Amino acid sequence: MTAELVTDLDPVSSIDAPFGRVCALTELPTTTPDVGRYLGVIEKIWTVGPKVHGGTMVAASAAAATDRLRSSDAALVGMVPIAASSDFLGAPNPGEVEYAVRIRKIGRQICLADADLIQDGRTLVRTTLTFGRLTDADPIYAPQHSDMPVQPPADAVGYEPDSVMGRVVHVGQGAELYLDREWARFLDGEQGEPRLRLWMRPRPADEQDPDIAMFFAMMSADMSPPVAMNLGHFGWAPTVQMTTYLRRRPAPGWLRIIATAHEVGGRMFDEDQLVLDSAGMVVAQSRQLALVPQR
Template sequence: MTTELDLAAGTATDAPFSRVLELTELPTTTSDAGRYLGAIDKTWTIGDKVHGGTMVAATAAAGLKWLRATDPALTAMAPIAASSDFLGAPDPGEVEYEVRIRKTGRQICLADASLIQNGRTLVRTALTFGRLDDAEPRYAREHSDMPVEPPADAIGYAPGSPMGRVVHVGQGADLFIDRAWARFLEGETAEPRLRLWMRPRPGDQQDSEVAMLFAMMGADMSPPVPANLGQFGWAPTVQMVTYLRRKPAPGWLRIIATTHEVGARMFDEDQLVLDSTGAVVAQSRQLALIPQG
């Protein structure tokens, strides 16, 4: 019997996320800022608005491009942290990025970056650049209870599916949610936690830097965990911090979303991204408003 997982494995081998990261330099009136033009199409949307993690990763790509242009000796740097404030919700289409370097150093570099659409700054991000971990950790928490690959009963995000109708990212990557944890999909309530599996398309996975930024994007892939408490709808992010720890090994990424508290007005959500070897590749923590839908 052909499963949804089998179908996902045979999908297009192009590189849809690479296109998000394609940036064209724009002229500027000052030498201390870099400006780039990019495009984020409807694939990378939740509902009719651009997915937050995609905006963070694309902004990080713009910051990295300008950092390298400023000092080619910093090529080995990567965006190890991004602190993002969301001033508005961009529509899919063309966007601009403006980057200003605030500090360069041998260990750490800092930059401020903005995502702009129709003349309005919609996302403001403070970027920290450094060198990624490339050695075995001295200590790592075990997550062996989560399978490396989505099981046969995992729920996919194919177009037309309950999740795929809202989260269109499943058209640009292989994406599944754990049925055992996502009890809201069965009309039940449960602990506010969720688990997902996500894998870039082969063309995106072949480029290690694209795969790195894809993992950074994946740190914002989980639905809001209050869904398991029966609270559905848009949960506006107040502020989000994303960390990039290392380049991922090829294969599936595992995403684990948890919370410390779901309040009456706000909730926090932590997302941990593991690669196929179990190594931590990305993390995020965000403060968001309780869904009002």
Template structure:
């Protein structure tokens, strides 16, 4: 199932949308966090377009989300409320619910993505395409854990990913390349890319479920066709709490997404 089809939302006419959380867009048994972020952002943008007539070119600019509980694969509702409608920025709250319980709550700032070249950008250096020996994450989906690898092309740079060889102590920095299968990346897929990596704490030997608690993503441009380059890093691990910063760059070298999350790593 393509990303655009899988993440579609269907309006009911009162700011409420129906959605389906497909089994293909999961890690383990649970829907992928970046996919959920894209889904609530789609509903928010559609709601903003209804509130700002003639604004068909609106897109998410910022998505700040709280992950309250992990939803299950299957049907879900997204409830939106326009908090402010403006010519430059519209603010919409967007909540994904399942079985009457809130799972993801987000505040989405909606506007028009810049199209002019940036006046300043300080970005990590990464090649536009993955190296020949990059690991296809579809091959790491043993037991059906990483189902995302069947619907996205995701490659991991072996350099610095010491956990691949049982090594502990590498810096908590990973480099990946990602693109959806069968279509070009868009701003919503850039949200997925900002959360597409395995936890950087794998390099500490901490494996297992690492749930996101809070994630904020900034969209900076509409991605060009081709690979999205993703650099993920961590500043600190305190007990089970750790941060993860992702910088997403498109095939032309332009910044398209920045994401920062607070997450929990398995106890040692």
């Protein structure tokens, strides 16, 4: 996380679909038959500091790959990105970006694709995607998280533009976003376990489109601040590698995000994020390896 700010943000109304605009892509001409090219725009509200939020880039790349795969064969319309493995080569600025998509495999159960996010002629994010079909069947086993309220309590910390968190993380202007004060010990100048909890909900217009809601759930799996902040390590924590899983389409309502770490080392730390929907079902997960901010 960086301390730099973006100050010229436009307000987003409740009837708007700001995340839908992230996923609204224009197909571009291509001279390479096996590469689909798309143009997109990522607005400043989807930034952390001056740079585009990582989960937003993963979800947008997944949207581009989904467009390419589904347009290649009508039988693949039901395919969705169930896994995305992303490497971050650079940090894009908000604005226009391009996506170059290559389909690597088409199968009855599993399809594979690569998506590069490009800005100013440079590939800045490279994502390998696995496609499959989701199921609405109840899981055979799933741990319960009944200790986390379904919606943010009164003392949850919001990401309004003039708040401590909102001045750095601008995503709260494109969606409703709250941080659990009980777990975020760093907010009170204290230290605690490297774990955090959040609540997030898309704008109503974004929630109404099943695909946009699906991509939003993938994005939310990278929404937690670095859990190392609870150990006193503040600053930018560059992601080395991140893998995101989509488990099912989310039910309407609040998403609950639980972030934990297995180890915070001297140079790198891992962070797992689990996303539950309003029905308590696992809808998305992520695991990333990131550099520890130096105190």
